[in-house]
Amino acid sequence: MVTVLVLAAFVASLPWWLPGRVVALRVRVFNRVNGQENIAVPGDLVGMDRFKEVYSHPAAGGRSEGAALSDLFWYWLAPGPEMHQEHLEAGERYDAVARSTRGILSVPRVKAEELARRCAARGLAGAGGLVRLRDLMMPIWAEFSYELVFGERCPRHARDLIAGNADDVVTSLKCTGLRHMDRRERLTRYLLDRLPDVRHPLPGGLTPMERAYYLQGAFFNTAVVQMSEAMAHLLMVLAQHPDVQERALRGDPRYLDQVINETLRLYPLFGIAHRVTTGEIALDEHTAIPAGSVLCFNYPEFHRTGFDDPGRFDPARFDPDHPPAKELNHIPFGIAANRPCPAWRLAPIAMRVVAQEVLRRYALASSATHSRSLPNRGPCLLTPRDGTEGTAHRAVLLFMRFRDRWEDVWRSLVQLVLGTYMVWDARRQRLCARHFAAADHPTTTGRR
Numbered sequence: 001m002v003t004v005l006v007l008a009a010f011v012a013s014l015p016w017w018l019p020g021r022v023v024a025l026r027v028r029v030f031n032r033v034n035g036q037e038n039i040a041v042p043g044d045l046v047g048m049d050r051f052k053e054v055y056s057h058p059a060a061g062g063r064s065e066g067a068a069l070s071d072l073f074w075y076w077l078a079p080g081p082e083m084h085q086e087h088l089e090a091g092e093r094y095d096a097v098a099r100s101t102r103g104i105l106s107v108p109r110v111k112a113e114e115l116a117r118r119c120a121a122r123g124l125a126g127a128g129g130l131v132r133l134r135d136l137m138m139p140i141w142a143e144f145s146y147e148l149v150f151g152e153r154c155p156r157h158a159r160d161l162i163a164g165n166a167d168d169v170v171t172s173l174k175c176t177g178l179r180h181m182d183r184r185e186r187l188t189r190y191l192l193d194r195l196p197d198v199r200h201p202l203p204g205g206l207t208p209m210e211r212a213y214y215l216q217g218a219f220f221n222t223a224v225v226q227m228s229e230a231m232a233h234l235l236m237v238l239a240q241h242p243d244v245q246e247r248a249l250r251g252d253p254r255y256l257d258q259v260i261n262e263t264l265r266l267y268p269l270f271g272i273a274h275r276v277t278t279g280e281i282a283l284d285e286h287t288a289i290p291a292g293s294v295l296c297f298n299y300p301e302f303h304r305t306g307f308d309d310p311g312r313f314d315p316a317r318f319d320p321d322h323p324p325a326k327e328l329n330h331i332p333f334g335i336a337a338n339r340p341c342p343a344w345r346l347a348p349i350a351m352r353v354v355a356q357e358v359l360r361r362y363a364l365a366s367s368a369t370h371s372r373s374l375p376n377r378g379p380c381l382l383t384p385r386d387g388t389e390g391t392a393h394r395a396v397l398l399f400m401r402f403r404d405r406w407e408d409v410w411r412s413l414v415q416l417v418l419g420t421y422m423v424w425d426a427r428r429q430r431l432c433a434r435h436f437a438a439a440d441h442p443t444t445t446g447r448r
């Protein structure tokens with residue numbers, strides 16, 4: 001009897017300690033395989049006071065070549081990771097690609113708002129009840145991105161292809177599932193066929209396949225994943241802070257901008273952004289960061305520094321009476337001097353509109369864990385605004401909390417196993433290392 005009770009107590013305690021330990025183990029496995037020669041910023045060599053200076057340094061410019069962890073990123077972003085804007089090295093190709101992206105994203109505010117409103121209205125039709133916010137958001141941003149690129153309403157099969165591709169990428173990135181290359185390649189083939197219909201100039205000097213990869217990487221992977229994740233975070237904070245939700249619904253619309261700023265401060269989409277140094281960076285007379293080093297800029301740590309009680313969610317930090325956001329340790333879209341996000345202007349405009357559309361229709365509540373990596377995809381209860389909250393509402397939230405805790409146990413084990421497999425598989429495939437090796441020896445491989 002005592003043994004049964006001890007066993008029952010052990011099992012019941014799992015959600016409180018096991019997921020944390022498994023995550024720590026996963027991080028150790030990743031570090032081991034990726035090599036620990038990376039330089040953490042802030043860290044022993046570069047303090048928080050020089051975070052921005054080093055990030056902005058012209059020699060902190062390499063993106064992929066020479067970093068062991070690139071093989072893993074390329075694996076997650078395949079097919080065509082070598083054409084993903086984020087991973088292209090500086091040069092003519094990068095300039096051409098970045099120019100095209102800027103062109104596609106340069107939408108006047110009113111048009112962007114109108115597009116976001118239309119996509120949200122379609123995506124939210126028939127929603128409600130217990131949802132996962134990331135899943136709810138994906139079709140909305142799939143349609144939004146499609147319309148930016150093709151300038152016409154997104155057909156249903158294209159929306160499903162895009163959302164399927166983006167979901168597969170983010171699921172594997174979070175190690176909650178493996179890659180399904182067939183899903184991703186179906187989108188590549190579709191884009192290849194549709195290249196003549198793109199409404200904007202595409203980068204010059206690229207083959208049709210490279211153009212398809214470029215579009216897939218920037219607009220049908222990164223744009224959809226990042227917007228869906230950012231919105232899931234935003235809606236989760238609204239669901240868990242009823243006072244903020246009420247003010248966002250009925251108060252000054254600009255208040256939502258403060259909420260977005262604070263959400264992206266507390267839950268930055270990038271945990272770490274890395275750069276490979278292309279030259280030496282002198283720190284003082286005696287110390288320098290050598291060329292070829294991998295610098296890992298820690299966003300969450302940067303965003304915690306310089307704020308009172310930094311773990312508390314408080315949109316008042318971005319009140320118009322306080323110092324402007326650009327004077328704070330707040331870089332949700334990266335650093336202006338070093339390849340910042342090209343959607344830094346458009347993203348918050350579209351997010352605000354979609355949040356308003358959700359709030360107008362539903363009251364949000366969530367009792368699930370809200371962490372930066374959001375592996376639970378943001379469980380949330382959406383109650384139509386004209387409905388009433390009652391005992392059932394409380395029971396659903398209780399169920400959600402219970403389910404979330406136990407899912408955490410299972411998921412952490414899945415992430416450990418799948419993550420370890422993908423790290424191993426990525427090291428075996430060496431997509432990035434092989435790409436650069438082939439570029440250095442064109443005659444043996446036929447490239448260039």
Ligand code: HEM
Nearest residue numbers: 085086218223226230269273332333334339340341343347
């Ligand atoms: C709220 C949403 C978003 C956030 C918070 C975000 C954040 C970021 C950050 C922090 C970086 C720079 C990382 C670094 O320094 O390495 C970045 C880069 C990038 N983002 Fe976003 N992003 C968002 C939405 C989008 C969208 C909608 C697109 C659409 C195309 C996009 C495309 C890119 C690209 C292409 C880069 C690489 C830029 C370059 O290297 O030239 N992002 N993003």
